[in-house]
Amino acid sequence: MxxxxxxxxxxxxxxxxxxxxxxxxxxxxxxxxxxxxxxxxxxxxxxxxxxxxxxxxxxxxxxxxxxPAGRVGRPSxxxxxNERVAAVVIHPDVDAVTVGLVGLGGRVHRRVRHDTVARPSVADTVSITRAVLAGMAPELAAMDRIAGAGVAVPGLTRTSDGQVLLAPHLGWRDEPLAAPLAEALSLPVFAGNDATLGSVAESLFGAAVDTDNTVYLNGSASGIGGGIIVAGTPLRGADGYAGELGHTLVRSGGEPCHCGRRGCLETEVNLARLLRVLGLDRADQDTLDAAVAEQQTAAVRAETDRQLDFLAVALTNFVNIFNPDAVVLGGFLGTLFASNPQRLTDEVATQAMAGLGRSVQLRRAALRSELLLVGAAELAFAPVLAAPRPA
Ligand SMILES: [Zn+2]
Incomplete structure (x- = not known):
């Protein structure tokens, strides 16, 4: 040749x-x-x-x-x-569709949460996005360029064409998502798994900016998702589905999981169980943090420690497999970690192979409500950043 x-x-x-x-x-x-x-x-x-x-x-x-004025020497x-080069971002979830506008540099210009009475279908997601964007006309008009749209999907999503293989909590199976959105918005549309996008956002702008090898785990009402950054690049797998860390086995014969197995990380380390012992129906991040800090009863302590120990089993596996610099914990996993950091740190340090766990840093996620928006925007910014050209 x-x-x-x-x-x-x-x-x-x-x-x-x-x-x-x-x-x-x-x-x-x-x-x-x-x-x-x-x-x-x-x-x-x-x-x-x-x-x-x-x-x-x-x-x-x-x-x-x-x-800035007042510096000594020649001004540079x-x-x-340009933060007015922006991406439309969309996050469909079980009870709402959130639509935002994010500029270069991770600047969130606007964020609108549209509550839904039932979990949204793909068609609902498309029509809600159109309606929210119509209401954002002044902000959109103030932008210099809309690079495209990025969607954070709580499920297995093929990155090449934005096809959702399975989003169990939304009830979506084999749904084309990017194609109808692209047609409705007249924009290039990219879609990816929400936890993977969260890991990208934390590594670029959050708790893992200084590390190249990071395991990210996020816990929410719909379970535990994850993302793995290897040498600065998200691990995608053959079709973009890598990172279902919530279905790591942590307890043989444990609670049944919707994936068909028992004792998965997300069935044993679980927000609903934590809320039950706290006597709460639901809680946003701040409410949950406050409740765990204030209700230091024996029952609450027993449940948080039980969940921390199962989380340690999973983290030990991830440390053995990926040898990360840092593990970043988001959502209620951040709350659990903050409730007793030493317990989790010590368990991982002593259980991981040959002392690997002693050098890994466990950190709480830094980007809270803006996490998925910033992560989804990266999908739309990638072509612009890779090959800058005029609009
Ligand atoms: Zn499972």
Whole structure:
């Protein structure tokens, strides 16, 4: 097999595009940076950085402002990713469809939660999204560009075409989702698993910005989802379904699970059981944190410790398999961890192979209500960041 030489100029164009991508991605993830810092972080010389920033500005993807006054030395203008380059984000859940508008840099411009009387169908999700966006017309008009739409799905979702294989809590099975949304919104639409997108958001903007190998676990009323970041990249698997960490076996012969097995992590470490012992029907994150902190009865302590011990079994498996730098715990798993951090830390440290668990850091998730919106926006921003071009 012989390789075909690149046409003259193509190699230079590819290099230029790669360099533009490097600068825009740095601005998106780090926030505003001076040209001096861009020079330092990229290794490009000053004139190259100046030319690339100028090109991104001409494309409407970046802009410059004067550096803060009062600094000593030559001023270096601050370069920003343009937060008015935005993504529409959608999160269908059992009792609501949330629609948002997120700009480059993870800036949440708007978030509207539309409560539903029953769990929404795909058709409901499409019509609710259209209606909410109609109400957001002023915000949409204020944007310079809408890059596309990203959907965070609580279920197994094929990333290549946005087909939902199974979203058990929504009752969706083999549903095309991205296609009807793309038609209704006249935008490119991308869809992915909510927990995987949460792991991406925490690794870019939250509790795991400083680590490249992260296991993320989120606990909610609909169970436990997960995402794994390996060397800075989300682990997707063959079809984008990787990360069903909630169905890790933690107790032989335990409670029956909707997946058909018994003793899965999400049946033993479970929000409903925690609420029951607290005497609550439902609770948002802050209410739950306060209830666990205030009700330190023997019964509450026994239940939180029981759940922490099963969580430790699962985390030990993940530490043995993935050797992460950090494990990030979101939703009610963050509440459980905060109730007795030492118990979970010690269990993982002593149970994992050959001391692997001693170096792993257990952390509580940082992005709360904005987590899935920021994560879903990354789906729509990916093509823009990979190959910046004019609108
Ligand atoms: Zn299961």
């Amino acid at each position: 012989t390789s075909t030489p690149l046409p003259v100029g193509r190699g230079a164009d590819n290099l230029r595009s790669t360099n533009l991508s490097r600068i825009l991605t740095l601005l998106h993830r780090n926030g505003p940076l001076s040209r001096v810092n861009l020079t330092r972080l990229t290794g490009f010389n000053r004139s190259t950085v100046g030319a690339l920033v100028g090109e991104l500005a001409a494309m409407g993807l970046a802009y410059e402002t004067d550096s 203008p601050l370069v920003h990713a």
